[in-house]
Amino acid sequence: MSRIKSKFQDLRSKHQKALIAYVMAGFPSERDTISAIRGFVKGGADIIELGMPFSDPLADGPVIQHAGFQALQKGMNLDRFLLLVKKIRMETDLPLILMTYTNILYRQGYDKFIYTVKKAGIDGLILPDMSIDESKDFLQAAKKNNMDVIFLISPNTTPDRIKKISDSSSGFLYLVSMFGTTGGQQQFQNYTTYAIKSTKKILGGKIPLGVGFGVSNPDQAKFIIKSGADAIIVGSAFLRLMENTPSEKIESKIGHFTSSLKKATITE
Amino acid sequence: MKLKYPKNGKFGEFGGRYIPETLVPAVEELEQAYIKYKDDVEFKKELQYYLTQYAGRPTPLYLAKNLTKFAGGAKIYLKREDLLHGGAHKINNTLGQGLLAKRMKKKRIIAETGAGQHGVATAMACAVLGMNGEVYMGYKDTQRQKLNVFRMNLLGSKVHPVKEGTQTLKDAINEAIRDWITNVKSTYYLLGSAVGPHPYPVMVRDFQSVIGNEILAQMKKLEKKSPDSVVACVGGGSNAIGTFYPLIDEDIKMFGVEAGGEGIKSGHHSATLVGGSKGILHGMLTYLLQDDEGQISETHSISAGLDYPGVGPEHSYLKDAKRVKYDAVNDKEAVEAFLLLSKHEGIIPALESAHAIAYAVKIARNMPKSESIVVTLSGRGDKDVEEVGRYLSKNVKNKK
Ligand SMILES: Cc1ncc(COP(=O)(O)O)c(C=O)c1O
Numbered sequence: 001m002s003r004i005k006s007k008f009q010d011l012r013s014k015h016q017k018a019l020i021a022y023v024m025a026g027f028p029s030e031r032d033t034i035s036a037i038r039g040f041v042k043g044g045a046d047i048i049e050l051g052m053p054f055s056d057p058l059a060d061g062p063v064i065q066h067a068g069f070q071a072l073q074k075g076m077n078l079d080r081f082l083l084l085v086k087k088i089r090m091e092t093d094l095p096l097i098l099m100t101y102t103n104i105l106y107r108q109g110y111d112k113f114i115y116t117v118k119k120a121g122i123d124g125l126i127l128p129d130m131s132i133d134e135s136k137d138f139l140q141a142a143k144k145n146n147m148d149v150i151f152l153i154s155p156n157t158t159p160d161r162i163k164k165i166s167d168s169s170s171g172f173l174y175l176v177s178m179f180g181t182t183g184g185q186q187q188f189q190n191y192t193t194y195a196i197k198s199t200k201k202i203l204g205g206k207i208p209l210g211v212g213f214g215v216s217n218p219d220q221a222k223f224i225i226k227s228g229a230d231a232i233i234v235g236s237a238f239l240r241l242m243e244n245t246p247s248e249k250i251e252s253k254i255g256h257f258t259s260s261l262k263k264a265t266i267t268e
Numbered sequence: 269m270k271l272k273y274p275k276n277g278k279f280g281e282f283g284g285r286y287i288p289e290t291l292v293p294a295v296e297e298l299e300q301a302y303i304k305y306k307d308d309v310e311f312k313k314e315l316q317y318y319l320t321q322y323a324g325r326p327t328p329l330y331l332a333k334n335l336t337k338f339a340g341g342a343k344i345y346l347k348r349e350d351l352l353h354g355g356a357h358k359i360n361n362t363l364g365q366g367l368l369a370k371r372m373k374k375k376r377i378i379a380e381t382g383a384g385q386h387g388v389a390t391a392m393a394c395a396v397l398g399m400n401g402e403v404y405m406g407y408k409d410t411q412r413q414k415l416n417v418f419r420m421n422l423l424g425s426k427v428h429p430v431k432e433g434t435q436t437l438k439d440a441i442n443e444a445i446r447d448w449i450t451n452v453k454s455t456y457y458l459l460g461s462a463v464g465p466h467p468y469p470v471m472v473r474d475f476q477s478v479i480g481n482e483i484l485a486q487m488k489k490l491e492k493k494s495p496d497s498v499v500a501c502v503g504g505g506s507n508a509i510g511t512f513y514p515l516i517d518e519d520i521k522m523f524g525v526e527a528g529g530e531g532i533k534s535g536h537h538s539a540t541l542v543g544g545s546k547g548i549l550h551g552m553l554t555y556l557l558q559d560d561e562g563q564i565s566e567t568h569s570i571s572a573g574l575d576y577p578g579v580g581p582e583h584s585y586l587k588d589a590k591r592v593k594y595d596a597v598n599d600k601e602a603v604e605a606f607l608l609l610s611k612h613e614g615i616i617p618a619l620e621s622a623h624a625i626a627y628a629v630k631i632a633r634n635m636p637k638s639e640s641i642v643v644t645l646s647g648r649g650d651k652d653v654e655e656v657g658r659y660l661s662k663n664v665k666n667k668k
Pocket of ligand 1: 356357382383384385386460461462501502503504505506507508572573574618620621646647648
């Protein structure tokens with residue numbers, strides 16, 4: 001069973017939901033990325049999502065955009081990313097998900113790329129611009145390499161399409177909480193609650209539902225969990241915190257923030 | 269060869285729809301509306317009305333006698349898209365999509381622009397059709413095409429300078445897509461070239477095909493036969509595909525001219541089909557300028573409208589099928605052609621179009637006088653006068 005799947009099983013038996021914590025590889029530096037991940041582990045995050053920067057991140061808001069540009073400027077590339085993953089793997093056995101854009105995989109060839117990152121310790125992939133309609137070769141390569149594929153859906157995705165997409169997803173399904181790019185900080189509206197509830201119904205317990213984009217504090221996390229999500233995904237809020245924290249304090253600050261979010265996922 | 273309406277949105281392996289899920293309902297709605305209206309009599313009539321009465325179609329096919337004499341070979345005809353309202357072919361597309369957006373009951377229009385020509389054409393369509401336009405433009409481009417920023421403002425559209433990434437056309441597209449994701453229900457994204465997710469490449473091609481269709485009809489009158497060759501510049505590829513597509517099944521040689529910048533070897537260029545590799549950007553699989561790891565390259569061209577690391581997927585298909593020959597013309601040659609056409613014919617071409625002129629003069633030399641070339645003069649060069657001035661003074665200084 002995949003690390004992601006067994007993590008969700010384990011949490012279910014403990015009456016907990018999952019906290020998925022995102023960082024951008026190499027932002028503000030590779031050492032700081034490691035510090036943040038130590039903070040995630042200490043604070044009780046359940047799954048770690050690692051961003052691999054892409055020059056044209058069209059689904060991302062300003063915070064993740066800037067983090068990605070800085071990481072690229074400091075020389076983040078595939079080799080260094082793989083090295084970073086291996087280093088992380090020496091410290092933690094938590095599930096690791098790679099988030100990037102389709103071209104980064106396509107350029108190497110889906111199979112070669114997935115094989116390589118899997119070997120380094122990646123358990124799942126999130127590609128915001130990979131549409132189910134274009135995913136045949138990608139899915140084949142993922143299956144061959146036992147890689148979980150986490151597709152995204154949106155509040156305007158039709159029920160038929162949600163079914164189709166969830167049938168091709170493994171690990172969990174990712175619901176984008178609102179109309180917008182990552183890091184939006186508006187108040188959640190009724191349509192988000194509605195989307196969570198109706199999607200859960202469609203999924204019928206077959207696969208967990210994670211909700212992200214704009215979840216940035218414990219109150220919002222609680223709200224999303226109360227609406228029925230199985231996992232919350234927090235990204236830009238961590239990056240904002242890292243940007244304003246000196247390197248030596250990143251681990252403890254991220255640790256504290258992580259544990260405040262984690263509390264929101266404990267339902268009993 | 270002719271792919272009328274590719275069902276799955278694919279030209280061979282190229283094209284498709286690599287987009288965030290939030291946009292899927294929007295492109296599906298767009299596709300349904302386009303299929304519904306493209307052959308609708310009322311729609312076609314209204315578009316025809318605006319193209320003739322407002323934009324100034326048909327445009328002349330002008331035999332450039334002096335340029336022909338200068339080149340000393342085949343006859344060179346210019347398809348005068350520069351005479352259209354707004355000064356470029358872009359209005360063919362913005363009127364078409366504008367009328368479609370209106371039928372879709374979208375009041376807010378967003379667009380990206382490079383040289384500012386598509387932004388201006390969008391602002392015009394919005395003004396005349398009564399819609400609100402907002403245009404994303406790379407900050408670097410707002411600086412080198414100031415005149416067009418001013419025009420867009422006058423026409424009632426808002427310009428958003430984009431300071432992310434390379435601050436050129438590709439970043440303007442990224443930002444427009446982000447806006448569309450955020451305002452997906454209310455907003456129509458009026459893409460300016462034959463790029464992006466399906467159905468944009470097909471739809472933009474169809475709206476621009478008026479260029480090639482007129483060329484065919486006009487050549488039959490003027491020369492009693494089709495041209496032997498056609499030449500068009502390729503940025504995203506909309507004026508070129510509009511020129512090529514109607515002629516594709518005819519026995520005509522076709523040339524797409526990309527921006528060679530400071531030379532292909534220098535790495536500072538925008539010649540995607542000449543120097544690129546396959547990849548995925550802005551919702552489509554196509555040739556791209558990118559590094560070994562799939563990061564999109566910084567491009568360079570003196571002409572903002574060609575300064576783009578991708579290209580329309582149908583061009584990628586036509587390249588691999590060897591139906592069109594794609595080649596590059598560098599900054600220096602383009603500026604020379606800009607000066608040449610101004611002096612010899614009294615026509616100041618857009619720097620984009622100057623690339624096509626430079627190439628046409630090159631090939632005309634090696635063709636017999638009995639043959640003819642049609643060059644699509646995609647736009648006029650008023651917007652580029654300052655930029656050419658800067659280029660010339662810099663290069664004169666360098667020579668000293
Ligand atoms: C006059 C002119 N020609 C050509 C282009 C390039 O676009 P496309 O390749 O879509 O025709 C532009 C773009 O701004 C333009 O303004």
